[in-house]
Every structure is written in C-alpha cells, then in structure tokens.
Amino acid sequence: MRLPKSDLHTHTVFCDGKGTPEATVLEAIARGYHTVGISGHAYTPFDTSFCMTDEAGYFAELRRLKALYADRISLQIGLEIDALGGGRPSEVDYVIGSVHYFDTPSGRFDVDRSPEELLRALSLGYGGNEHAMIDAYFASVVDVCDRLRPEIVGHFDLLTKFEEMGSPINTRSEYYYGAACDALAAAVRVAPRLEINSGAVARGYRSEAYPSDRLISAALELGARFILTSDAHTPGNIGYAFERSAERLLALGCTSVDVRFGDAFLEHSLL
C-alpha cells in the first residue's frame, strides 16, 4: 500500500492545538512528507474558545515558515472555516469547510463538544425533534460548501462523533442516512473532495474515522474524491491512522485518493 506523505488538516497553538506551527512542520519533515498544511480554526466572534484570535499573526508565521523550509517541504497555508464563520481570505492556499455549531432561535450549540451539549441542543434548540436537528446540521454542511467552495469538506459526518458512547440522537437510522445522502449529493456538486478524518479516533471518541463506510460508498457513487487527513491537534498525530483509512477505502473499491503535492491536488494510487 502506498500512503500519501501529505496531511492538510492540522491545528496548532494559534487555535486549540498543542504544538507550534514550526513543530508541526518539523514533524512532517521528519516523517519524510513532501507537503503539510496547517488549517487553524478561522475566527468566530461568537465563540473564541477554540478558534484563532490572531489570524494576522498566524498568516505571518506560516509565511515565514513556508519560506524558511521551502527547500525541505511545501507548507500550505490553510484555514478551517466554519459554516457560521467568515469568508476566504486572500492569504490562504486552501480552505476546509466545516460545521461545528447548530444555529437555533434558542441560541448556538456545539455539534461536537460533548454528548451533554448535544442533548442540550436537541432539547433547547430543536424541542426534542432529532429529525429537525439532523436536517439543520446537513443544511449547514450544504451551506458552507455553497458559500466557500472549499477544497476540502471537513468531517462530513461530525454528528456521529458520540455514536459509540451514548449519543442522544440516532445517527444509525435510515432517516439519518437519507438526510446525509441528500446533503452529499448537493455538496459534491460544488465541493467534491471529502476527507477521511481520523481526528476523533486519535482522541478516543470513535473507532473509525469519519465518514462511515456507507457514506463513503454513497459519495463514491456520486463522483466524490477523498483525501486522507488527521485533524491532528498535536504534531505527533500528523498522518494518524492513514493506513487504516486507506485500507477502508480499498475495501470499498476506491483505489486512489487526492493528495496535495505543493500547490496542486494530484491523484495518488493507494496500490
């Protein structure tokens, strides 16, 4: 199996990650990567608990590192922009479009903070109607794809994060699958590259990366492309479980992924 030597979904101390951008770049170089992307959470004024508050400093530092290490690795300057966040700044090489919030008349709730927070969102935001909650989540996914045309659609299936630890909603239902497929069809038309994101596996929430096998198959039928990412919040988790992600894709009949090579996405055979 040929694994990509490139990872575009990483976080640093500029947002909620633990390593500096330089430590991330050096770790990628140590692993023999040709390309690494740093994708800090773009500023969200209504919740600064995990986003960046100094985007200018972030871009300046990444530009410095990009030049400093240019002969050893291609550093790609990214941003993970939330559906409720801002637009695409001119400084970025790529963006990841993600949904981390429910925006309801009763307030905003986190999608992925904890099962308790998800229950609060369900009760207070949607009056206990889980179908409405599922619909709202996927409507936001389609929105962020329409609005940003992101190079990568972030953790498409984030709503399943707590599925293995007693989620208050049933994300294994046919209703959920149908809503996810409808959103996939709309998203893939404008943003056809989805990630196989192992972040929740690294952090002990899930046994497999997002999205589910069933949704991967549905996405492939729609002509989607996949890219392997780690959503690493520490430099040591770059490339986390890429081998497992590649095995899953191969088992589902997908023999190649997209890989960022310098400034371009190239098709990369896993075989």
Ligand SMILES: [Zn+2]
């Ligand atoms: Zn995210």
Ligand SMILES: [Zn+2]
């Ligand atoms: Zn992320």
